[in-house]
Amino acid sequence: MRQVVDYPALSAAISACMRPGMLTNCTLSGEELRREMAAGTLYAHPWAGGLLLFRRREGFWRMYYYINDPGCPPDLPWPSQVVTEIVRRPRDTAAAADLWQAWGFVRESTRIRMQRPGSETGEALPPPEAVDAEEAMDLLQRCFDPRTGCLPDLEELAANCAGGRVLTRRDEGGRLIALLRAAPYRKGWELRHLAADPGHRGEGLAGSLAAEFTRRFGEKGSVVWVREDYAAPRHIYEKNGFCPDGWTAAVLIRKDD
Amino acid sequence: MEELLQLLTETCPGIDFAGSEALIDDEILDSLDIVTIVSAIMDTYGVTISVDDLVPENFNSVAAMLALIQRLQA
Numbered sequence: 155m156r157q158v159v160d161y162p163a164l165s166a167a168i169s170a171c172m173r174p175g176m177l178t179n180c181t182l183s184g185e186e187l188r189r190e191m192a193a194g195t196l197y198a199h200p201w202a203g204g205l206l207l208f209r210r211r212e213g214f215w216r217m218y219y220y221i222n223d224p225g226c227p228p229d230l231p232w233p234s235q236v237v238t239e240i241v242r243r244p245r246d247t248a249a250a251a252d253l254w255q256a257w258g259f260v261r262e263s264t265r266i267r268m269q270r271p272g273s274e275t276g277e278a279l280p281p282p283e284a285v286d287a288e289e290a291m292d293l294l295q296r297c298f299d300p301r302t303g304c305l306p307d308l309e310e311l312a313a314n315c316a317g318g319r320v321l322t323r324r325d326e327g328g329r330l331i332a333l334l335r336a337a338p339y340r341k342g343w344e345l346r347h348l349a350a351d352p353g354h355r356g357e358g359l360a361g362s363l364a365a366e367f368t369r370r371f372g373e374k375g376s377v378v379w380v381r382e383d384y385a386a387p388r389h390i391y392e393k394n395g396f397c398p399d400g401w402t403a404a405v406l407i408r409k410d411d
Numbered sequence: 412m413e414e415l416l417q418l419l420t421e422t423c424p425g426i427d428f429a430g431s432e433a434l435i436d437d438e439i440l441d442s443l444d445i446v447t448i449v450s451a452i453m454d455t456y457g458v459t460i461s462v463d464d465l466v467p468e469n470f471n472s473v474a475a476m477l478a479l480i481q482r483l484q485a
Contacts, residue, residue, distance in 0.1 A: 165461045172450045172460065181442035184463035243443065245425070340438050 171220035
């Protein structure tokens with residue numbers, strides 16, 4: 155695979171893949187691709203069966219695909235630690251996750267999407283506590299696997315913090331021990347991260363943050379992705395009015411050679 | 412317009428394309444639908460749609476999609 159340095163050539167390669175029956179998990183916009191290319195972290199691998207895109211991250215690669223010929227596996231010297239995520243809507247019939255598992259990937263986890271309709275909140279709350287983005291990032295990094303945790307970059311997190319979209323809990327010494335991060339999603343909100351310091355789990359912090367989220371943001375509809383096998387957070391979301399909507403996502407990691 | 416409407420209905424069954432002017436904004440179509448629609452339009456109309464064309468304004472209505480096709484054919 156090669157680093158992408160020519161955006162028009164990349165755009166043309168993607169357009170060439172856009173044929174009926176194509177399988178893809180890539181919904182990156184042109185702006186996102188250009189930004190990634192400018193950062194020097196975008197790589198591509200065209201092959202007879204389609205096109206792969208990779209975003210280089212600290213210690214792993216995030217992969218996106220355009221497959222035109224499922225009978226033709228990609229031919230490349232695979233880098234180590236390749237992660238991809240495949241969303242499946244209720245109406246989708248193609249099972250791209252099965253294909254990638256046949257091509258050497260293993261399913262790390264399955265996420266389900268849960269939705270909460272908007273509702274009257276009836277409360278005017280004071281603005282949430284201001285939180286420093288680096289402090290918030292430190293907690294997120296302690297709580298999530300960087301490969302699969304969909305962590306924001308510091309710039310995005312700083313914007314969330316400045317916009318009052320990060321709710322927090324601190325211990326008696328003032329140390330940040332739990333947070334909830336929300337971001338706009340279509341006409342409502344997406345609850346992006348709910349994190350409690352491993353040393354403070356079971357204390358009701360996540361539940362109280364989710365309840366605060368519904369009070370602050372619940373007037374509009376919201377969505378959250380949660381691991382299918384994580385019963386505790388699912389229960390918290392259900393308790394706050396979220397229900398599975400049939401969307402799922404397979405998180406796949408390539409077995410290293 | 413009718414031809415495009417038929418193509419869209421065959422590509423994404425169950426979606427009321429004719430009845431909405433805000434297919435994206437009203438969350439009737441999602442980004443994966445757009446990719447599917449783009450593939451069908453490129454195949455049928457022989458136009459090349461680039462990544463930069465994949466913005467909500469171009470897919471919010473049948474009229475907007477038709478305008479995109481006509482712009483690319485010009």
